[in-house]
Amino acid sequence: MDKIFRVNMTDLTSSVEEVPANWAGLGGRALTSTIVAEEVVPTCHPLGPNNKLVFAPGLLSGTPAANSGRMSCGAKSPLTGTIKESNAGGTSAQQFAKMGIKALIIEGQPKNDKFYSLHLTVDGVKIAEESELIGKGNFAVIEALEAKHDKKIGVITIGQAGEAKMAAANISVKDPDSKIRSHGRGGMGAVMGSKKIKYITIDSTGAGAITIADPEKFKVAARTFAKALLDHPVAGEGLPTYGTNVLVNILNEAGGLPTRNFTYGQFKAHDNISGETMHDTIVERGGKTKHGCHAGCIIQCSQVYNDKDGKYVTSGFEYETIWGLGANCCIETLDDIAEADNIMDDIGVDSIETAVMFGVAMEAGILPFGDGKGVIRLLKEEIGKVTPLGRILGGGAGSVGKTYGVTRVPVVKNQGIPAYDPRSVKGIGITYATSTMGADHTAGYTIATNILNVGGFVDPLQKEGQVELSRNLQIATAAVDSTGMCIFIAFPALDIPECLPALIDMINARFGIELTGDDVTDLGKNILKTERGFNLAAGFTNKDDRLPEFFNVDPVPPHNVVWDFTDEEIDEFWNF
Amino acid sequence: MKILVKLFANFRQGRFKVQEFELSVTTTCAEVAAMLKIAEAELGVVLVNGRHAQLAQPLREGDTISLFPLVGGG
Ligand code: SF4
Numbered sequence: 001m002d003k004i005f006r007v008n009m010t011d012l013t014s015s016v017e018e019v020p021a022n023w024a025g026l027g028g029r030a031l032t033s034t035i036v037a038e039e040v041v042p043t044c045h046p047l048g049p050n051n052k053l054v055f056a057p058g059l060l061s062g063t064p065a066a067n068s069g070r071m072s073c074g075a076k077s078p079l080t081g082t083i084k085e086s087n088a089g090g091t092s093a094q095q096f097a098k099m100g101i102k103a104l105i106i107e108g109q110p111k112n113d114k115f116y117s118l119h120l121t122v123d124g125v126k127i128a129e130e131s132e133l134i135g136k137g138n139f140a141v142i143e144a145l146e147a148k149h150d151k152k153i154g155v156i157t158i159g160q161a162g163e164a165k166m167a168a169a170n171i172s173v174k175d176p177d178s179k180i181r182s183h184g185r186g187g188m189g190a191v192m193g194s195k196k197i198k199y200i201t202i203d204s205t206g207a208g209a210i211t212i213a214d215p216e217k218f219k220v221a222a223r224t225f226a227k228a229l230l231d232h233p234v235a236g237e238g239l240p241t242y243g244t245n246v247l248v249n250i251l252n253e254a255g256g257l258p259t260r261n262f263t264y265g266q267f268k269a270h271d272n273i274s275g276e277t278m279h280d281t282i283v284e285r286g287g288k289t290k291h292g293c294h295a296g297c298i299i300q301c302s303q304v305y306n307d308k309d310g311k312y313v314t315s316g317f318e319y320e321t322i323w324g325l326g327a328n329c330c331i332e333t334l335d336d337i338a339e340a341d342n343i344m345d346d347i348g349v350d351s352i353e354t355a356v357m358f359g360v361a362m363e364a365g366i367l368p369f370g371d372g373k374g375v376i377r378l379l380k381e382e383i384g385k386v387t388p389l390g391r392i393l394g395g396g397a398g399s400v401g402k403t404y405g406v407t408r409v410p411v412v413k414n415q416g417i418p419a420y421d422p423r424s425v426k427g428i429g430i431t432y433a434t435s436t437m438g439a440d441h442t443a444g445y446t447i448a449t450n451i452l453n454v455g456g457f458v459d460p461l462q463k464e465g466q467v468e469l470s471r472n473l474q475i476a477t478a479a480v481d482s483t484g485m486c487i488f489i490a491f492p493a494l495d496i497p498e499c500l501p502a503l504i505d506m507i508n509a510r511f512g513i514e515l516t517g518d519d520v521t522d523l524g525k526n527i528l529k530t531e532r533g534f535n536l537a538a539g540f541t542n543k544d545d546r547l548p549e550f551f552n553v554d555p556v557p558p559h560n561v562v563w564d565f566t567d568e569e570i571d572e573f574w575n576f
Numbered sequence: 577m578k579i580l581v582k583l584f585a586n587f588r589q590g591r592f593k594v595q596e597f598e599l600s601v602t603t604t605c606a607e608v609a610a611m612l613k614i615a616e617a618e619l620g621v622v623l624v625n626g627r628h629a630q631l632a633q634p635l636r637e638g639d640t641i642s643l644f645p646l647v648g649g650g
Contacts (some may be wrong), residue, residue: 234648244649
């Protein structure tokens with residue numbers, strides 16, 4: 001039977017609890033958001049004792065279902081002040097699921113200044129004081145913990161940024177190659193730091209296999225599902241070959257690649273940083289063009305990027321990071337961006353927030369546009385060493401904008417806007433504005449339909465159809481985020497009719513239930529409403545569902561368009 | 577008329593990245609793809625001057641046409 005593991009950091013105790021009936025059918029984002037909404041006072045300080053940090057594997061995590069090994073992490077965000085769910089690959093979701101840990105809830109706060117670690121086994125949680133690894137980067141933490149335990153130990157850790165409670169701090173999760181995947185967005189690392197937990201180790205010894213109510217039905221559905229993923233050109237071919245970075249060129253051609261801190265929609269050096277160039281570079285240097293962030297991923301959008309001498313530099317080298325430091329900061333060499341990516345993983349900052357922040361920092365004159373070496377230096381010497389300037393930078397794009405009086409600050413609810421300009425790709429602007437998470441492209445990835453011709457086509461430059469598109473995708477995404485599935489299954493799900501029913505069949509076979517497509521849509525709607533309810537109670541209103549003013553007044557070339565939705569048009573989003 | 581053709585991802589294999597062509601005035605997007613031996617089923621996205629285009633769309637002097645297979649990311 002699944003259990004809830006609960007840790008109280010105020011009195012340093014832990015307990016293993018039964019799963020309440022109303023949480024039983026939930027997983028991933030549905031569960032973290034439900035727990036946060038039920039147990040966290042919406043007006044609490046995100047870094048105080050009343051916030052809670054929740055980890056939950058998806059409904060299908062730990063099963064043989066392809067791409068189901070994602071873990072959700074939730075809390076009230078210190079970056080946005082909203083509820084937050086951020087999901088990541090790595091080994092821990094499958095460990096949790098097999099150990100029967102439905103969720104780990106961390107609450108309270110130590111009254112002293114000491115740091116601690118948590119050690120999870122099938123029997124429960126051990127809390128221990130930690131001093132040796134304090135101040136260390138994530139790679140060193142993983143290395144030390146593997147030496148202390150063994151290669152199979154699961155690790156969830158924060159770097160120097162998380163210890164210092166910076167709002168851009170992320171939580172790192174060990175992947176199957178002992179490298180890092182991240183709960184990136186929303187400053188979850190700062191919440192973990194505020195709980196004074198440097199790392200969590202997971203020893204899954206004694207964990208059984210997941211029980212599946214109807215193994216035969218599960219097998220059939222899992223096969224259909226995997227076939228749909230491999231048959232789809234995006235999931236089966238494009239992503240494993242070029243990674244997500246294939247988007248640089250298409251967004252550049254479509255005029256939606258935010259460049260020089262969101263001043264232009266095209267970057268002259270796009271070819272240097274494109275997926276095509278990256279692919280050739282990886283092959284030339286003996287890296288890997290495909291790689292999975294967890295065992296069981298059959299899409300494998302990740303990769304291993306080596307330097308000129310064939311030495312490992314980084315993996316999980318994503319479009320958003322490359323766009324952010326590339327086009328948005330005008331850095332023209334992939335090698336500098338790759339090195340920065342590795343440092344961001346090590347010190348533990350979100351690579352999207354940090355890249356958007358550097359665009360603002362360049363506009364502020366802290367360093368010139370295009371200064372790749374400067375970015376590397378500031379990451380290592382300022383953020384990594386937690387200097388006063390490092391704290392301002394580590395506070396994210398909004399923090400730098402405020403401190404330096406910059407007016408072009410691309411954030412919604414204080415979270416950095418990712419790699420698609422909302423003026424020339426209007427659907428994604430609706431997602432940025434209305435997402436319960438602050439600016440977040442994954443919450444309702446309209447790029448699929450606005451740019452990539454997946455799931456139909458809605459013209460990115462027109463207003464018609466965008467609100468409905470974003471709404472449908474946000475509802476579907478909330479449900480998918482609850483299954484443990486990677487969001488890239490959405491590409492086949494939007495195009496191949498057997499894909500979504502197979503996913504639902506797997507959930508039904510796993511739990512012995514009879515969900516319909518409508519039930520899943522209702523689940524998605526409920527999650528969004530629960531999250532919005534939390535945000536409203538925390539003091540947000542519809543007036544927070546807006547993009548920064550400069551999008552309304554500064555036309556973005558080459559199409560020379562502005563963001564032109566009225567408040568009423570945006571607010572239509574919540575009409576469901 | 578002069579048309580600039582840009583190819584992306586695996587469309588570049590055995591072809592080119594960017595090339596200018598002298599084409600007759602009624603040439604459509606579909607005809608450019610056919611000329612390059614790219615099957616319609618392989619085509620993911622067609623942009624003309626950065627805007628999504630239908631295959632039947634005729635090109636005009638000085639247009640840039642960009643051809644992509646179905647790709648994605650995020
Ligand atoms: S497709 Fe990419 S993000 Fe998704 S599970 Fe695989 S490696 Fe992870």
